Amino acid sequence: MISRWKTFLLPTGCNTSDAPAMLHALTASASSTSPLLVASSLSKPFLSPATQNLSLSLSAAKHAATFPQNTRLFSIYSPPMNILNKLGFGFKSNSDPATMENSSIAQGPDDDVPAPGQQFAQFGAGCFWGVELTFQRVPGVTKTEVGYSQGFVHNPSYEDICSGITNHNEVVRVQYDPKECSYESLLEVFWARHDPTTLNRQGNDVGTQYRSGIYYYTPEQEKAAKESLERQQKFLNRKIITEILPAKKFYRAEEYHQQYLAKGGRFGIKQSAEKGCNDPIRCYG
Missing domain, CATH: 3.30.1060.10 (Peptide methionine sulphoxide reductase MsrA)
Known part of the structure; x- marks a missing residue:
């Protein structure tokens, strides 16, 4: 499952109006196959080495001396990709x-x-x-x-x-x-x-x-x-x-x-939805 939330860091004090220009600079430096950054308020963001280098380079351009100690997330959402799309869903x-x-x-x-x-x-x-x-x-x-x-x-x-x-x-x-x-x-x-x-x-x-x-x-x-x-x-x-x-x-x-397992699930093997049925449920994808 790949969540395509392209996320980069804006230094504290930077206006969100700067985001388009900064986003352009970031995406221009990245190839179409660059690893993606998945950001979550519930967990620490994961940065691949390539993304780390891009983030640091962008920050260095804005602050020539050091990476800012305080940052905030600014996210741009793009339509997601999922392997299930390739399966016809x-x-x-x-x-x-x-x-x-x-x-x-x-x-x-x-x-x-x-x-x-x-x-x-x-x-x-x-x-x-x-x-x-x-x-x-x-x-x-x-x-x-x-x-x-x-x-x-x-x-x-x-x-x-x-x-x-x-x-x-x-x-x-x-x-x-x-x-x-x-x-x-x-x-x-x-x-x-x-x-x-x-x-x-x-x-x-x-x-x-x-x-x-x-x-x-x-x-x-x-x-x-x-x-x-x-x-x-x-x-x-x-x-x-x-x-x-x-x-x-x-x-x-x-x-x-909807009714995924009763309809056969991934392998087309239907499981009974009859009332009172106590057959083991095979929860496969």
């Missing part, structure tokens, strides 16, 4: 700076409406492929969708959330019939599906988008979630770090992610 084309700047929408509540007589529940428990199939099999669940929530970017793409800088989580939004399926039973499925004691990780999947989370729609769901966590903690010898927060704007993931 498409991505949203509307994740541009204009739409990404509006965090108020992303932080707003999920204003979608479930079908009449139905309710929503939202969970994050690692890679959403396997989590969705788990809930597809639950009697009383009438619909599942995978998507992104709890972030600061409006209308993100899969590559955006994998960059680690949008704070989105991979979530499954479950629509269920409360007459056939209680919210408490969904919580039991949630706890059984993943390890709620690992920070930003499930198995080999590492990143903030894999964090454990319960996102509630009503005060009743909030109360049930917190009580369920307390009960679950009694069975574990490590602290549960699951976040319990209000459900925020739900951004439906790209179509190829």
Whole structure:
């Protein structure tokens, strides 16, 4: 997964109006195959040797003596690349700076409406492929969708959330019939599906988008979630770090992610989504 956030350092006190000229100087010195700098507010940026030399040269031109001790990041976003594109999967084309700047929408509540007589529940428990199939099999669940929530970017793409800088989580939004399926039973499925004691990780999947989370729609769901966590903690010898927060704007993931394992996944081997099925879930990409 390659996140094409081309980032360079501006010295403290330098106006952002200087950025275009400085960006031109930087890109003019770099070939089209130069390594990219991935910047994240959640982790230290990684600079390849080539990028380090470019950054130092740029800084030296501005400050002939020494590299400034205090710097700030100025990022220019360009359309991302992903190996999945080469496999025939498409991505949203509307994740541009204009739409990404509006965090108020992303932080707003999920204003979608479930079908009449139905309710929503939202969970994050690692890679959403396997989590969705788990809930597809639950009697009383009438619909599942995978998507992104709890972030600061409006209308993100899969590559955006994998960059680690949008704070989105991979979530499954479950629509269920409360007459056939209680919210408490969904919580039991949630706890059984993943390890709620690992920070930003499930198995080999590492990143903030894999964090454990319960996102509630009503005060009743909030109360049930917190009580369920307390009960679950009694069975574990490590602290549960699951976040319990209000459900925020739900951004439906790209179509190829929907019911991914039930449709066959990467290798075309379909896994049963029949109600009550307890076949082992093979969460492959």
